[in-house]
Amino acid sequence: MKNLLKFAALGAVLVMGTTSCEEDANNTIDQVFDGVTNGAVLRTIAITSNELPLGSTDAVFSVEIEEQDNQGGALLESVDAYLTFADGSADEGDSSAATTEEVFIRNIPASEFSPGPFGLPRTTYTLTLTEMLAAVGLTPDAIFGGDTFTTRFALNLTDGRVFSVNNAGGIITGGFFASPFQYTTPVVCPVGEEEFLGPYQITNGVPGVLDFNVFEEGVIVEMYFPEGGTSVDRAFDYVYLPDAGVGQDPVDFAMQFICNTVVIPPGQNSGLQCSSGLTIGPSPNGDLGEYTTGDDSVFIIRFTDNEGSDCGEGPRDVFATLTKQ
Numbered sequence: 001m002k003n004l005l006k007f008a009a010l011g012a013v014l015v016m017g018t019t020s021c022e023e024d025a026n027n028t029i030d031q032v033f034d035g036v037t038n039g040a041v042l043r044t045i046a047i048t049s050n051e052l053p054l055g056s057t058d059a060v061f062s063v064e065i066e067e068q069d070n071q072g073g074a075l076l077e078s079v080d081a082y083l084t085f086a087d088g089s090a091d092e093g094d095s096s097a098a099t100t101e102e103v104f105i106r107n108i109p110a111s112e113f114s115p116g117p118f119g120l121p122r123t124t125y126t127l128t129l130t131e132m133l134a135a136v137g138l139t140p141d142a143i144f145g146g147d148t149f150t151t152r153f154a155l156n157l158t159d160g161r162v163f164s165v166n167n168a169g170g171i172i173t174g175g176f177f178a179s180p181f182q183y184t185t186p187v188v189c190p191v192g193e194e195e196f197l198g199p200y201q202i203t204n205g206v207p208g209v210l211d212f213n214v215f216e217e218g219v220i221v222e223m224y225f226p227e228g229g230t231s232v233d234r235a236f237d238y239v240y241l242p243d244a245g246v247g248q249d250p251v252d253f254a255m256q257f258i259c260n261t262v263v264i265p266p267g268q269n270s271g272l273q274c275s276s277g278l279t280i281g282p283s284p285n286g287d288l289g290e291y292t293t294g295d296d297s298v299f300i301i302r303f304t305d306n307e308g309s310d311c312g313e314g315p316r317d318v319f320a321t322l323t324k325q
Contacts, residue, residue: 040069040163041179042079042155045122051230052129052187054145054259061151061185062126066116069157073121076113080154081105081125085136088146088263100136102152127151145189145259146288152182188232189259195296196234196257197223198324205319208241208305209278214318216242220325232256240270240278248272253280255289255301262289264303274311281307284317298323 048062069075085100105127113121132149133140154164165181201220208214215221221236229235234257237250248271256263266281282288283302291299298321305316 040067040075040155040157040161042067042153042163042181043179045116047183047228048124048126050183050185051232052132052143052149052185053190054143054187056129059129060126061132061149061183062124063151063183064122064124065153066120066122067113067155068120072119073113073115075157075159076110076121077156077158078110079108079123079125080156081108081127082152082154083127083132083135084150084152085132085138086148086150087143088148088258103135105131105135105151125151125153143187145187146261146263147187148184149187150182150184155181186230186232186256186258188230188256189293191232191257192296193231196291196299197225199223200236200322200324202238203321203323205300205321206317208316208318209311209313210241210244212241212243214240214280214305215320221322223322226252226254230256232258240272246272257291257299260291260293262291262299262301264289264301266307276308276310278306278310279308280305283319284315287317289319296324 043066045064045066048064049060050063052059052061065079067073067076067079081104082102083105084102087099108123108125110121113123116122129140133143136149152165154162156162163181199220200223201218202215204213204215204217215238219238219242221238223234223236226233226235233254235252235254237252239250240248251269251271254265254268256265264280264282266279268280270278270280272278281304284304284307287302289299289301289303300319300321302317302319305318306313307315309315
């Protein structure tokens with residue numbers, strides 16, 4: 001009862017991120033046209049390959065991109081490609097949890113772009129694992145599952161302006177234009193395309209924020225491949241803090257199955273907020289979930305509930321067990 005009353009009090013300022021249709025539409029249109037008129041984007045057309053299986057000699061990152069500006073592509077001068085390595089497996093390999101400084105890979109001139117179906121310039125950028133390792137000064141035995149390589153693009157225009165992740169708004173990087181300007185490629189142990197799919201029952205381990213269970217106890221969720229994910233990506237839809245009785249809509253819970261560990265990406269939306277938003281992310285003490293290679297009957301997820309300390313509550317270290325039905 002005490003927690004219910006406390007949550008009810010927070011509910012006075014807790015909102016579910018909605019606005020009126022008219023206000024939302026106007027804001028979106030303003031942002032989209034502002035981006036097209038004053039800036040430029042690199043839109044993701046297709047990601048051909050974005051994972052690096054251990055032991056593979058032909059692993060690559062490959063993406064097709066399209067440049068858009070208010071001159072129909074005429075402002076494109078070139079694109080610079082950069083690479084960063086981050087070690088997500090401190091106990092494996094030789095990189096000692098290091099993160100390399102960003103290194104310049106190459107300049108892609110406008111002459112390497114060709115007109116796409118709508119007349120806008122397109123090109124396919126490919127970088128092999130061998131080239132990645134050479135660029136950051138590592139050998140193949142220095143990487144393991146959980147490590148990542150991040151490719152960042154900087155779009156250079158003929159008028160001298162440069163656009164990348166540091167000066168592109170959310171409507172550009174994650175919204176209408178699908179223009180993130182950077183792509184993170186994980187080192188993975190292959191997971192079968194039929195594994196970790198279908199119905200799973202959730203058993204809560206410890207409660208989340210305000211002592212509410214993050215998931216409905218015993219609920220059965222449907223595991224699926226998220227759109228645009230790699231072979232190790234999975235997700236399921238769920239209602240966050242169902243016992244709080246707020247009545248919010250379901251959201252997705254994303255994860256990656258990497259070499260017997262389950263990795264939870266940061267900044268996952270819960271559908272509830274007081275100010276900054278209650279989000280889901282990696283476990284605060286660095287612990288990872290776990291599974292057994294070749295056995296998708298059961299796995300454990302470990303994560304942070306309320307990683308940003310919204311609603312005056314601190315983060316919670318949470319785990320849950322999912323059992324295949």
